[in-house]
Amino acid sequence: MATLIAPSNHSPVEDAEALQKAFKGWGADDKAIIAILGHRNVYQRQQIRKAYEELYQEDLIKRLESEISGDFERAVYRWMLEPADRDAVLANVAIRNGNKELHVVVEIACVLSGEELLAVRRAYHNRYKRSLEEDVAANTTGHLRQLLVGLVGAFRYEGTEINTKLAQTEANILHESVKEKKGNYEEVIRILTTRSKTQLVATFNRYRDEHAISISKKLLDQTSDDFHKALHTAIRCINDHKKYYEKVLRNAIKKFGTDEDGLSRVIVTRAEKDLKDIKELYYKRNSVLLEDAVAKETSGDYKKFILTLLGKQE
Amino acid sequence: MATLIAPSNHSPVEDAEALQKAFKGWGADDKAIIAILGHRNVYQRQQIRKAYEELYQEDLIKRLESEISGDFERAVYRWMLEPADRDAVLANVAIRNGNKELHVVVEIACVLSGEELLAVRRAYHNRYKRSLEEDVAANTTGHLRQLLVGLVGAFRYEGTEINTKLAQTEANILHESVKEKKGNYEEVIRILTTRSKTQLVATFNRYRDEHAISISKKLLDQTSDDFHKALHTAIRCINDHKKYYEKVLRNAIKKFGTDEDGLSRVIVTRAEKDLKDIKELYYKRNSVLLEDAVAKETSGDYKKFILTLLGKQE
Numbered sequence: 289m290a291t292l293i294a295p296s297n298h299s300p301v302e303d304a305e306a307l308q309k310a311f312k313g314w315g316a317d318d319k320a321i322i323a324i325l326g327h328r329n330v331y332q333r334q335q336i337r338k339a340y341e342e343l344y345q346e347d348l349i350k351r352l353e354s355e356i357s358g359d360f361e362r363a364v365y366r367w368m369l370e371p372a373d374r375d376a377v378l379a380n381v382a383i384r385n386g387n388k389e390l391h392v393v394v395e396i397a398c399v400l401s402g403e404e405l406l407a408v409r410r411a412y413h414n415r416y417k418r419s420l421e422e423d424v425a426a427n428t429t430g431h432l433r434q435l436l437v438g439l440v441g442a443f444r445y446e447g448t449e450i451n452t453k454l455a456q457t458e459a460n461i462l463h464e465s466v467k468e469k470k471g472n473y474e475e476v477i478r479i480l481t482t483r484s485k486t487q488l489v490a491t492f493n494r495y496r497d498e499h500a501i502s503i504s505k506k507l508l509d510q511t512s513d514d515f516h517k518a519l520h521t522a523i524r525c526i527n528d529h530k531k532y533y534e535k536v537l538r539n540a541i542k543k544f545g546t547d548e549d550g551l552s553r554v555i556v557t558r559a560e561k562d563l564k565d566i567k568e569l570y571y572k573r574n575s576v577l578l579e580d581a582v583a584k585e586t587s588g589d590y591k592k593f594i595l596t597l598l599g600k601q602e
Numbered sequence: 603m604a605t606l607i608a609p610s611n612h613s614p615v616e617d618a619e620a621l622q623k624a625f626k627g628w629g630a631d632d633k634a635i636i637a638i639l640g641h642r643n644v645y646q647r648q649q650i651r652k653a654y655e656e657l658y659q660e661d662l663i664k665r666l667e668s669e670i671s672g673d674f675e676r677a678v679y680r681w682m683l684e685p686a687d688r689d690a691v692l693a694n695v696a697i698r699n700g701n702k703e704l705h706v707v708v709e710i711a712c713v714l715s716g717e718e719l720l721a722v723r724r725a726y727h728n729r730y731k732r733s734l735e736e737d738v739a740a741n742t743t744g745h746l747r748q749l750l751v752g753l754v755g756a757f758r759y760e761g762t763e764i765n766t767k768l769a770q771t772e773a774n775i776l777h778e779s780v781k782e783k784k785g786n787y788e789e790v791i792r793i794l795t796t797r798s799k800t801q802l803v804a805t806f807n808r809y810r811d812e813h814a815i816s817i818s819k820k821l822l823d824q825t826s827d828d829f830h831k832a833l834h835t836a837i838r839c840i841n842d843h844k845k846y847y848e849k850v851l852r853n854a855i856k857k858f859g860t861d862e863d864g865l866s867r868v869i870v871t872r873a874e875k876d877l878k879d880i881k882e883l884y885y886k887r888n889s890v891l892l893e894d895a896v897a898k899e900t901s902g903d904y905k906k907f908i909l910t911l912l913g914k915q916e
Binding site for chain 1: 720723724727731732733734735736739740743744747748751752755756757758759760761763788792795796797798
């Protein structure tokens with residue numbers, strides 16, 4: 289379930305006018321910006337952007353960028369983009385930042401549905417005049433490249449059929465590959481990049497049944513090169529992406545100085561989807577409310593905005 | 603340009619009734635079937651199928667399969683399927699027939715546009731409850747697998763921009779890989795599976811400018827394992843698919859006993875697209891009309907049907 293609280297009806301024109309008013313004078317009225325944009329769903333935000341463009345012949349996103357700054361600006365900017373376009377931007381930034389951020393690409397490739405991932409790839413074409421897989425491949429090599437290109441290129445079958453015999457066979461293949469440091473990664477890559485998620489979850493369960501440890505935990509024992517890290521992220525995202533996101537939030541919050549990029553990414557991309565479930569997982573795991581943890585580690589308008597998306601009532 | 607001759611208006615109901623009449627009695631009236639279906643475009647055929655289903659509570663394609671047989675049946679069956687569904691069937695049959703037919707998969711992946719290829723992948727899900735890349739990967743290994751999974755997973759950028767510096771760099775990479783028998787295929791695979799077709803053609807041109815031979819000709823000198831064959835087909839399909847199809851037709855016709863599957867595949871899949879251009883290339887290359895060559899090597903209803911799709915007037 290979502291955390292976003294949005295009214296069932298709103299006037300895009302009135303919202304656009306209120307935003308224009310908030311931009312007037314020296315320094316924007318950030319509170320007004322948050323009160324509006326922090327309470328509108330994706331469709332409503334696109335309508336506001338359109339109304340604003342028609343009223344003032346100006347792109348609302350560009351105007352926002354010039355009015356606000358820092359983490360607040362970055363979070364609002366991402367919130368205002370259409371989801372597929374936002375993921376295209378997130379992927380591109382991650383690729384440009386080198387291997388340490390490739391988990392963002394893995395997230396997008398493994399958490400989204402087939403059609404959602406295709407929408408991101410279309411948005412990537414429009415924005416960067418290249419394909420997502422092109423940039424991924426040009427910035428990686430070896431097994432890491434094979435895995436990532438396979439993941440972003442996947443268009444998985446989404447039926448609920450499970451082949452239990454296949455799950456057994458492929459759990460064995462995963463076991464054989466993972467138990468040695470230098471395993472047969474070709475087969476691991478094939479399985480992870482082409483099987484349906486339902487089938488993969490069955491395979492991961494089979495693995496756990498036989499080896500009394502989950503494959504993702506087993507992988508943590510391995511050398512933590514970039515390939516293994518990506519593999520680990522892919523398995524976690526496919527197996528249970530909400531649990532995965534809970535951990536991203538946990539790490540972002542406990543990090544010295546707080547990882548605002550990670551925090552914003554999860555909250556902005558999941559607020560309209562399943563952030564409520566992720567919040568519950570967070571509470572279960574940490575015995576602290578996610579809102580309270582976030583409030584402690586952030587400040588100013590950024591804090592207000594993020595807490596609004598988290599569903600905090602004023 | 604297309605070769606198919608279809609009326610601008612037709613009555614799906616009348617066509618369905620005429621087909622039902624043609625099925626009556628012992629042995630179908632093949633001439634009537636060809637006169638109707640051989641002169642209807644993809645949209646009209648789907649309308650006839652729908653009208654037939656409504657009138658007789660029976661799938662027209664299934665009925666056709668029971669009424670006719672042999673090469674004629676196979677060609678009509680493929681002709682009646684929606685293009686994306688037909689390509690899904692062609693790919694599946696090719697995969698099941700082992701490595702010697704993988705060029706059919708390469709054709710589909712490299713000749714179709716990005717959105718067309720996605721439509722085939724969707725049709726593959728619907729029909730086989732698995733993904734195309736899943737079946738490709740499970741039936742291949744090594745570089746061949748990497749290349750094919752990359753090709754079917756590609757969603758290439760389709761803008762007309764060309765990066766000439768990149769074309770030069772990557773022509774060099776291709777040269778280095780191809781000149782040795784055991785080259786750096788990883789980079790070749792990366793380039794062929796991720797760059798836009800426009801960019802790739804520029805790269806192939808650069809290669810020819812520098813080495814006075816086209817890269818596809820150069821590849822013919824190599825060991826002709828399955829990987830190199832697939833590579834060769836991919837380059838030819840991306841570089842000039844009409845020229846490629848002309849050669850498929852030429853080989854199908856000159857083969858002892860004629861390769862009806864190859865012949866039907868090209869004629870059925872291109873009749874509504876660019877078969878006229880392919881016919882012209884055939885005439886230029888062989889100094890024989892394609893219709894005459896086909897007429898000489900085929901017979902019966904199959905011959906009549908194929909010649910009808912080739913635009914032969916009664």
